[in-house]
Amino acid sequence: MRRPYVAPGGWAFEFANANYPDVDDTAEVVLALRAVDHPDPARVQRAIDRGVAWVEGMQSADDGWGAFDADNCRALVRDLPFCDFGEVIDPPSADVTAHAVEMLAAVGRPTRGGAEWLLAAQEADGSWFGRWGVNHVYGTGAAVPALVAAGIDPSGERIRRAVRWLEDHQNADGGWGEDCRSYDDPAWIGRGASTASQTAWALLALRAAGEDSLAVRRGVRWLVDTQRPDGTWDEPQFTGTGFPGHFYINYHLYRLVFPLMALGRCAR
Numbered sequence: 001m002r003r004p005y006v007a008p009g010g011w012a013f014e015f016a017n018a019n020y021p022d023v024d025d026t027a028e029v030v031l032a033l034r035a036v037d038h039p040d041p042a043r044v045q046r047a048i049d050r051g052v053a054w055v056e057g058m059q060s061a062d063d064g065w066g067a068f069d070a071d072n073c074r075a076l077v078r079d080l081p082f083c084d085f086g087e088v089i090d091p092p093s094a095d096v097t098a099h100a101v102e103m104l105a106a107v108g109r110p111t112r113g114g115a116e117w118l119l120a121a122q123e124a125d126g127s128w129f130g131r132w133g134v135n136h137v138y139g140t141g142a143a144v145p146a147l148v149a150a151g152i153d154p155s156g157e158r159i160r161r162a163v164r165w166l167e168d169h170q171n172a173d174g175g176w177g178e179d180c181r182s183y184d185d186p187a188w189i190g191r192g193a194s195t196a197s198q199t200a201w202a203l204l205a206l207r208a209a210g211e212d213s214l215a216v217r218r219g220v221r222w223l224v225d226t227q228r229p230d231g232t233w234d235e236p237q238f239t240g241t242g243f244p245g246h247f248y249i250n251y252h253l254y255r256l257v258f259p260l261m262a263l264g265r266c267a268r
Contacts, residue, residue: 002070009054022067023058024096024132026051027103034106052107055100063113064092064121065100067132087243093131094121094139098146105149115150118143119158126161127190134198134239134248135182136189140166141201145208154210165190166202167215174218175226176202177237183244196233199223200258207265220266223259233259 010021011029030051038044060070072090080088101114122128122143123136130138144162148154168190170176175194182188192198203219227233233255240249 006057009050098142126165144205174222200262
């Protein structure tokens with residue numbers, strides 16, 4: 001709606017969704033396509049180029065990215081009586097912005113404005129709020145790799161603060177977890193039973209920061225020890241966020257994709 005002149009080029013988060021591509025998934029698909037060994041590389045590159053152009057066109061005026069549209073920040077609509085639950089605006093968020101920043105850096109089109117937006121969004125404790133995943137573990141797991149990819153020094157204070165926050169919130173069993181109640185009660189921020197997806201998010205951030213610490217090794221050990229014989233992980237907890245404070249989602253691939261990504265990067 002806000003960017004009618006931007007040519008189509010995004011991907012949606014579900015195959016049946018033909019009308020609402022989103023920045024988050026488009027950024028991840030572009031990163032995936034760059035790793036594909038395809039018999040028609042020119043076709044792959046055309047898809048990547050369209051995705052990159054679409055993401056760049058969807059950047060909001062403040063240099064961040066929302067999920068589905070740009071500059072959808074007018075909070076007045078929240079007061080309309082037909083809004084029965086959830087959220088009706090889509091302001092830029094740290095996790096979506098991080099994925100856009102990381103992707104653009106990977107394709108050689110770094111965005112200084114996006115990186116500055118992320119730095120400004122860092123919480124006082126060193127973490128980042130997670131809009132589409134629970135919660136500060138997710139936001140931090142997205143922001144740190146993005147900032148490092150964008151050229152922020154991993155030894156600098158901003159990244160060190162994030163590393164300390166993750167280390168301080170590691171569970172005694174070596175994993176990480178965060179309860180959905182953290183959206184409503186700050187006492188739950190960074191606290192909860194260890195889960196495969198949240199442990200993986202923490203490990204992705206720590207490895208991006210150059211860590212080869214005891215915290216990383218304990219996290220890897222937790223993932224290895226809790227893997228099921230069939231190769232999957234149990235995760236009854238809901239670690240995906242629909243609308244903070246209203247509903248949450250148990251994405252069945254979170255417990256597979258993110259641990260494999262984290263273990264692969266740690267092994268490499």
